[in-house]
Amino acid sequence: MRFNRVAPGLDVDFNDNDGMPGIAFWDDPNTAVNEADMAAIENWNASTLYDNGGGNRGDALTFTFDAEYLIGGTYFDRVKFGGRYESRTAEEFTRTQESGIADTSLASLIEQLAAAGASGDGSGVVYQVNDYLDGRADAFDSFITADGGYLLNNANEIRGIYGLEAEDKYKTFDIEEDSYALYATTNFFLTEDISGEIGLRYVSYEQDMKFTAETGTNTNVFDTSAATADVSKVLPSFMLNWNITDDLVGRVAYTETLRMPNFADLNALQYWTDPLTEGAIYGEGTGGNPELKPTESTNYDLSLEWYFADTSSLYAAYFKREIEGLVVPGRKTVVREGNDGVTRPYVLSAPVNASNGELSGLELGLVYFQKNYLIT
Structure with missing residues (x-):
């Protein structure tokens, strides 16, 4: 409120x-x-009531298979292979409605709450904040706002005053995702001191998405959109270990990874809010983006490890990530007709795939264990 x-x-x-x-x-x-x-209280008016609720649920069914075949050769001693299948579902539910009271003072709202049978004399709807900013700024030290707990405890009475009825939640999105992964890796030995691992991983994602939104001011009027996505990729990996001395080990690694967008970010529907402030030029909009692509990353790692004791080490590592399509919040201006019939620009906030970027850094670390012996 x-x-x-x-x-x-x-x-x-x-x-x-x-x-x-x-x-x-x-x-x-x-x-x-x-x-x-x-x-x-005399300085305030009752304004818009937003009656919102939501929830979500999901499940997953997963099968995995892993195996190892021992070769026993000079350069390759074993092959690991396996697969994974996962079927996921995700559902989100919401309800949203709003209503305003035109030219109604806060004092009048308190009287109406008392007359409607709300708890107390209706004044509990007011929550007063004191010691605002703790004196750190030259500003008013107290103000009032609606008490959220009171609204929840007297929801039916408040809805009645605002001309609303309790609404059931409706499903906003229903997504099914099937993913497959197959992999194979093998260890290799070039010399007594140089070894490593090389592998391939195949991943595939299939998504069926359905999005629903309540539209207009009429109840039980909905917009629905559907989208599908099908992504597959072969991801190589390579790691090399070099025992430079008995205590010093160097490692080099190259990998590729892929991450799908979050389900909620794929919502094709957009939700619009007219300006709340008199004289404001822009409205606001929020939504998802069903055109989002997966985030892909090519990764390079280089490390040097010094084992100065049996269970202790000092290490330095350099990493670099070349990232494509990172999902970030985006904004753009859309000109449309609002719920009040006025055509104006709206600022739409929706996730987008960012331009390519790079993440790199240096990590230093120490692992140390002290052994204590007790002799009795």
Whole structure:
């Protein structure tokens, strides 16, 4: 629940105290109420009520198979191979409705709550925040807002005042994903001191997605969209170990990885909100992006390890990740007609695949164990 107000004016200093802004509301001397008091009930109006709820559930059925075949050769001693199959489902449920009370004071809302049989005298809907910012800024030290616990405990009475009825949740997305993976790796020995492992991994993802959104102001009116995705990739891996001395080991590794987008990020439906502030130019929109591609990464690792004791080591590692298609929040402007019939620009927030990037770094570490013996 939102409270709102119209103040006669305010003073703002954006650098009042070493960059800490200061703000003070004006008081109109021609009224009996102190408009500068942000905690005064008389200064506030009842505004929009947002009645939202949600939930989600999912399951997975997984089968794996791993095997090892011993060769016993000079350069290759064994082959490991296997596979994995997984069937996943994910569902999300939500309900959302909103309503406003035009030109209704907060004091009037409190009276209506009491008359509707809400707990107490209705004043429990107000929650007062004190010691705001703990005196760190030149600002009002208290204000009031709606008490969330009171709203939940008196939901039916509040809905009645706002002309709403309790709604059931509806399914917003239903996704099925089948994934397959096959792999094979083998150890190899070039010399007594140089060894490694080389392998291939094949992955495949098949997704069927269905998204639903309630539209307009009529209940039980829905928009539905469906999408599919089919991605497969062969991912090689290579690792080389070199026993430089009895205590010093160097390692080099090359791998490729693939990660699918989160289910919620693939939602094809978009949700729009008209401007809440009078005079605002832009509305807001949120949604997913069914065109998202997997995030792929080519990885390089180089490390040097010094084992100065049986169970202790000092190591340094350099890593580099060449990333393609990292999923990040994106924003763009869309011109559309709002729920109020006004055509205006909306800022749509939705995930996108970012341009290619690189992540690299150096890691230093120490592993040390102290052995203690007790003789009796």
